[in-house]
Amino acid sequence: MVEISDTPSVDTTEVGDERLEKLSFVTRMLKKPSLGAVVGTITVFVLFAFFDATPNHLWLTQTGLASWSTTAAFFGIMAVPVGMLMIGGEFDLSTGVMTGATAILMAVLMNNLHWNAWLAVFATLIFAGLIGFINGYVVVRTKLPSFIVTLATFFILRGISIGGVLLVNSGSTQISLTGAHYGGLHSLQVLFGSSFLSSSALPNGYSTAILWFVGVTLIGVWILGRTRFGNWVYAVGGDINAARNIGVPVQRTKISLFMGTSFAAALVGIISFAQSSSAVSEQGVGYEFYYIIAAVVGGCLLNGGYGSVFGAALGACIIGMAFEGVIYAGWDSSWDFTFLGIILFLAVAVNMYVFVRAQKARH
Amino acid sequence: MTRPLLSISNVSKFYGNVIALSEVSLDVYAGQVTCVLGDNGAGKSTLIKILSGVVTLDSGSYRFEDEPVSFSGPREAQDAGIATVFQDLATVPLMSVWRNFFLGNELTLGRGLMSRLDINRAKGIVREEMQKMGIDVRDPNQNVGTLSGGERQAMAIARAVYFGAKVLILDEPTSALGVRQSGIVLRYIVQAREQGKGVVFITHNPHHAFPVGDRFVLLRRGKLMATIEKEQTTIEELTRMMAGGPELEQLAHELSLATRKKSGE
Numbered sequence: 001m002v003e004i005s006d007t008p009s010v011d012t013t014e015v016g017d018e019r020l021e022k023l024s025f026v027t028r029m030l031k032k033p034s035l036g037a038v039v040g041t042i043t044v045f046v047l048f049a050f051f052d053a054t055p056n057h058l059w060l061t062q063t064g065l066a067s068w069s070t071t072a073a074f075f076g077i078m079a080v081p082v083g084m085l086m087i088g089g090e091f092d093l094s095t096g097v098m099t100g101a102t103a104i105l106m107a108v109l110m111n112n113l114h115w116n117a118w119l120a121v122f123a124t125l126i127f128a129g130l131i132g133f134i135n136g137y138v139v140v141r142t143k144l145p146s147f148i149v150t151l152a153t154f155f156i157l158r159g160i161s162i163g164g165v166l167l168v169n170s171g172s173t174q175i176s177l178t179g180a181h182y183g184g185l186h187s188l189q190v191l192f193g194s195s196f197l198s199s200s201a202l203p204n205g206y207s208t209a210i211l212w213f214v215g216v217t218l219i220g221v222w223i224l225g226r227t228r229f230g231n232w233v234y235a236v237g238g239d240i241n242a243a244r245n246i247g248v249p250v251q252r253t254k255i256s257l258f259m260g261t262s263f264a265a266a267l268v269g270i271i272s273f274a275q276s277s278s279a280v281s282e283q284g285v286g287y288e289f290y291y292i293i294a295a296v297v298g299g300c301l302l303n304g305g306y307g308s309v310f311g312a313a314l315g316a317c318i319i320g321m322a323f324e325g326v327i328y329a330g331w332d333s334s335w336d337f338t339f340l341g342i343i344l345f346l347a348v349a350v351n352m353y354v355f356v357r358a359q360k361a362r363h
Numbered sequence: 364m365t366r367p368l369l370s371i372s373n374v375s376k377f378y379g380n381v382i383a384l385s386e387v388s389l390d391v392y393a394g395q396v397t398c399v400l401g402d403n404g405a406g407k408s409t410l411i412k413i414l415s416g417v418v419t420l421d422s423g424s425y426r427f428e429d430e431p432v433s434f435s436g437p438r439e440a441q442d443a444g445i446a447t448v449f450q451d452l453a454t455v456p457l458m459s460v461w462r463n464f465f466l467g468n469e470l471t472l473g474r475g476l477m478s479r480l481d482i483n484r485a486k487g488i489v490r491e492e493m494q495k496m497g498i499d500v501r502d503p504n505q506n507v508g509t510l511s512g513g514e515r516q517a518m519a520i521a522r523a524v525y526f527g528a529k530v531l532i533l534d535e536p537t538s539a540l541g542v543r544q545s546g547i548v549l550r551y552i553v554q555a556r557e558q559g560k561g562v563v564f565i566t567h568n569p570h571h572a573f574p575v576g577d578r579f580v581l582l583r584r585g586k587l588m589a590t591i592e593k594e595q596t597t598i599e600e601l602t603r604m605m606a607g608g609p610e611l612e613q614l615a616h617e618l619s620l621a622t623r624k625k626s627g628e
Contacts, residue, residue, distance in 0.1 A: 226479045228469040231458075235466055238455035245417075245453040247438035247467035305457045358457070359508055 031358060033299030034311030036350035040297060040343055041314045041321075048325030059328045062202040069206065072320025073213035076313050077268050078287070079294035080220040081260040083312030086295050087224070088257045089237035089304025090139060090146040093288050094131070094153035095265050100284035101161040102128055102269030107175035107279040110182055112168050117184030124266050131157070132262030136255030146258075154288070162281040176278035185277075193274030209271050213313070216264065220309035233257065237304030290319055293340065297347040299354070306355060318343055366429060368393045368561040369414070369445065369530050374423030376409050383409040386423070387587045389580055391530055391561040396552060398572035399565045400605050401582035407565050410582065411534050414563065415447035416440035427530075438467070446528030450535050452519040456508030460500055461489045463507045464522050492521045496551060513544030520551050524560070531555050532563040537571045549575050569605055573598040581605060 032038075052059035078095055085092055102124050109120035135153055139146045165173050177185065191208070198205030224230040232253040235243035244250050265284075273279050296302065297318055298311025319340065326336045367390035376384040384406045391397045401407045412418045413425070416434030425432055427443060434440040437447060454463045461482070470481040470488075486503040493500045496517045507515060516536050523531055533552065537545040552575050556562050566572050572579060579596065581588040581604055589604060 222479075226482075228471060228478070228480065231462055231466060231469055231480065234458050234462065235455050238457045239451070242449075242451055242453040242455050243466070245437055245447075245449050245451075247436075247441060305455065358506060 031354065032308065032311075033306060033351065033354060033358070034308040034314060035299070035354050036347035037298045037308075037311040037314035037318065039350060040318050040347045044318050044321045044325065044343065048321060048328055051325070051329040051331075053330035054328050059325070062199075064324070064328065066202055066204070066206050068317070068320040068324040069210050069213075070320075071323050072317045073207065073209035074268055074272070075287075075290050075294055075319045076213040076316030077209070077216050077264050077271075078261070078291040079298065079312040079316040080216050080309050081257070081264040082288075082291040083295035083298055083300045083307055083309050083315075084220060084224060084233055085257045085261050086292070086300040086302070087237045087304060087307040088233045088254060089240065090254060090257065091150060091292070092135065092258060092261045093147065093150040094135065094157060095261050095291055096284045096287035096289075097154050097157045097161065097282075098128065098131065098262055098265035098284070099268040099272070099287065100279070100282055101157045102266040103273040103279035103283060104161050104165055104175065104269075104281055106270060106273040107177070108165065108168055110185070111175050111177055115183075117182060117188040119184075121188065121270060124270060125263065128262040128266035129259055132259035133255060135262070136258030139258070140251040140254050158282065158285060165281045173281035174278065175280075188270075189274050189277075191274075192271045193276075207275070209275070212267060212271060213316070216267070217309065217313040220313075224309050229253065229256070234305060237301075237306075239305070290340075293344050294319055296351075297344060299351045301355065306358070315347070318347075365392065367391055368428060369563075370426045371413070371420075372424050374410075374413060374420045374425065376413060376418065376421050382585055384413070385585050387582065387585075388423075389587075389590075390578075391563055392577075393529070393561045394556055394559045395577040396556050396562040396564050396575050398576035398579045399563060399582060400567065400569060400572055400579055400601070402567055402605065404584065405582040406585040407567075407582060408534075409585075411447065411449075411532060411563075411565055414440075414530075414532055415445065415449075441526065441528075444527060444529035445532065446523035446526065446530070447532040448516070448519045448523055448534060448536060450538070452515055454507045454515060454519060457506055459504045460493075460507055460510070460518065461485045461503040464489045464492075464518065464525075468526055488525070492525050493518065496521045496554075497547075511544065512540050513547045516540070516544075516548050517551060520548075520555065524555060524558075528560060530561040530563065532565070534565050535567070536564070537566060537568065545571060567605075569598055569601040573601060 049059050058064050078099070082092060082095060105124050105127060106120050109115040109123060110117060115123070131153065135146070135150055138144070138149050142149070162173055165175065169175055192212075194208050195205030196208060196211070224233060232243065232248045235246075235248050236250050236253050240250060268284075272283070294315030295307065295312040297315035298308055298313065300307030300312060322336045322339050322343065326333055326339065369391040370389070372388040373386045374384060374388070375382070375386055387406070387410065389397065389399070389410070399407055399410060409418070413420050416437050416439055419433060427445065432443065434443070440447070455466070458466070465485050470485050471478050472481045473479055489503045490500050498514055498517050507518065510518065520531070520533070520536075536548050540548060549571060552562055552564055556575075564572060564576065577593055579591045579593070579601060581591070591601070
């Protein structure tokens with residue numbers, strides 16, 4: 001008989017069920033959406049350790065670690081929110097150009113309008129939030145595929161970030177800060193564009209971008225796995241009608257996800273600007289595909305509802321290793337595209353295997 | 364007789380110039396099963412959408428617990444105590460049982476930025492509630508997609524009941540199920556009735572409706588054909604009325620002619 005009580009007395013401890021087979025570590029791993037990314041990361045790491053052509057085998061030293069993890073950080077900060085957006089069932093093709101547009105916006109505000117760095121950061125974040133909101137709002141309102149909507153945003157932003165900069169910057173699409181008279185620049189660089197853990201083995205240390213990457217990943221894992229919002233993300237991506245009928249705020253969830261990718265793009269833009277004190281229009285264009293690749297390698301389904309943020313972060317690590325590893329191996333850098341293509345293919349094959357098991361297997 | 368828990372009278376709904384529902388009245392009493400019967404296109408879906416708050420009525424009145432109500436969405440109706448188990452069950456196959464159970468009503472611990480899902484408590488409640496339905500959830504982590512159709516239906520009903528439904532609206536809960544699974548679902552309907560819920564059971568199968576129903580509301584082409592108490596009817600009469608008596612007799616006649624012709628050859 002079913003009974004209702006307001007305060008159900010429930011044993012909150014996890015009781016073991018004797019009919020549940022004890023799942024071995026391997027079996028449990030075979031159910032994780034991030035399996036492909038875990039296997040891929042290890043494989044690629046070992047592969048480049050093997051092909052490392054540098055004297056003293058730098059790949060396995062801190063030098064190697066610092067170089068690939070920095071590259072991975074720039075992809076990973078984006079791959080995490082892009083993965084969440086994909087789990088929520090949408091795409092964002094404007095992410096790459098957004099990383100560039102926000103960097104150049106920082107540069108214009110500081111160099112041409114002489115704003116304080118932190119005021120510029122504030123304005124850039126507002127700009128990013130607005131773009132993300134517009135993307136999300138148009139998608140949920142018009143019900144057009146997000147692929148199309150964000151493709152439009154991509155072209156609009158691409159045009160503005162060239163044309164707009166040419167207008168205010170007397171005919172050059174590159175803006176570099178020169179001198180030290182910029183208010184707030186120093187503290188901006190400490191937080192976004194400096195390094196840590198420098199030692200005799202690694203004089204330049206690790207880029208702070210890596211810390212941001214780790215932070216964004218942890219936040220993403222937390223949100224997706226442990227919060228109500230995370231539950232809603234899986235639901236809107238898995239079955240939007242079911243989510244709506246059960247009372248999930250579908251539109252708010254999707255718009256928030258689009259804003260998430262935009263804010264992350266602004267973070268990447270600010271970091272890259274703080275690191276180099278300069279920005280070029282069109283930087284980041286084309287990178288949206290790397291973010292999507294990282295998310296897909298990480299186990300995110302193209303049609304939503306399934307995936308892993310941790311996997312997406314590992315996917316970014318694979319891309320970072322591929323870009324840097326090719327240099328360590330002494331190959332021509334054009335090979336990293338081929339390499340990425342193969343990795344994408346293999347990881348997706350593994351992920352499909354896991355996904356099919358997750359769909360039907362009870363164990 | 365006591366006053367109805369939920370009552371609509373003379374309700375109409377139009378989609379453009381299509382009359383989806385015209386002057387339909389319906390009463391739902393606590394501790395009774397009200398069956399809404401009708402063939403495809405009879406207006407069952409429109410009726411359920413109005414009751415569950417998905418759409419608003421164009422004319423007529425909607426009263427719940429003696430108060431006129433107007434819901435702006437299913438969530439509002441659910442908060443008032445009218446829970447609908449839609450045909451798609453509003454479950455997400457790729458999400459675990461416990462995540463589905465609490466979807467949209469998540470149990471949380473902590474406040475503000477530290478607000479997080481109370482996973483252990485959620486799993487415990489799911490196991491307990493499903494147990495009450497007679498279903499042993501081996502692992503609340505398993506995806507809903509791996510449950511059988513009947514188990515999924517039971518989960519959706521258990522969820523509606525757990526979140527305090529006074530009126531439980533079931534949209535064709537047996538249509539996609541086999542004989543045995545349908546039987547299980549019918550048992551849940553009886554259980555919910557015995558707990559004093561007002562159950563609205565929407566179906567096109569009189570064989571499922573008759574054993575559990577207390578009252579039968581027949582819809583046809585958007586109009587109310589009849590409201591019949593169980594004592595006043597038989598399953599044959601119900602079937603006949605539902606299909607539209609004369610049409611069915613005509614069909615039976617044609618079929619018997621065809622069979623006779625074949626056996627005569």
